[in-house]
Amino acid sequence: MEALAADALRLVRENGDIAVPLTFLFAFCESVALFSFLVPATVILVGLGGLVGAGALEFVPLWIAAALGAIVGDALSYWLGWRFKGRIVGLWPLSRRPELLPKAEDFFRRWGILGVFVGRFIGPMRATVPLAAGLTAMPLLRFKLATVASAFVWSGVMLAPGTLGAALLA
Known part of the structure; x- marks a missing residue:
């Protein structure tokens, strides 16, 4: 997993123009049931924050991309739970x-x-x-409100340590 995280960060560092879509993808994978075990997105997002702090990337586009990736991943997990309840169980x-x-x-x-x-x-x-929320048929509007709010806070929290750490060390 560490090698995958290092490779992902190297890819972003060397190809800054794809940082935003990759950030979306990492946050999406982190938020989808079962994918989250395969992609070390938390480590990658903190590392991306370090690239922000070093001046290689901008915070706001990554923050928005991570939040949107998390929202879409949560929506997919919710839908999977709601749609395939009997089979997922x-x-x-x-x-x-x-x-x-x-x-x-x-x-x-x-x-x-x-x-x-x-x-x-x-x-x-x-x-x-989110998968359990779908399984239990949590009302969709309540789920959406919670997931959108938490995704924006979470993405900022994930990027902040690297951003602040790199800025303090500079």
């Missing part, structure tokens, strides 16, 4: 932990949109909360 990891769906339903009844918002900031929950 039979797939790993839900098939090994059948008690998770009732717990997810309880989670959304208890926390609602706040649960979606906070879930964005908890690593393993980032991609599974």
Whole structure:
């Protein structure tokens, strides 16, 4: 995973003109159930922030691209949960932990949109909360409000450490 992150950052550094679409793609992968385990997007986004702090990239376009990628990824995960509820429940990891769906339903009844918002900031929950929201048929408007707000805050938080760190070291 570290090699993949290093290669991705090198690709962006050497081809700044594709930084925005790649940032969208990384955030999208980080937000889609199962893809998030394959792409080390959190590390890449922090690294992209370092390129911003070093003056190689601009913050606002990357921030917007990361937020939009997260929103689209969340929407896809929600839709997958809503559309394929019965079949997804039979797939790993839900098939090994059948008690998770009732717990997810309880989670959304208890926390609602706040649960979606906070879930964005908890690593393993980032991609599974939208899937669970779809599985439990959380009202779409509430889901959209939470995911849009959390995506913009999250993308700024992901880019900020590298941006500030590189700026302080310069």
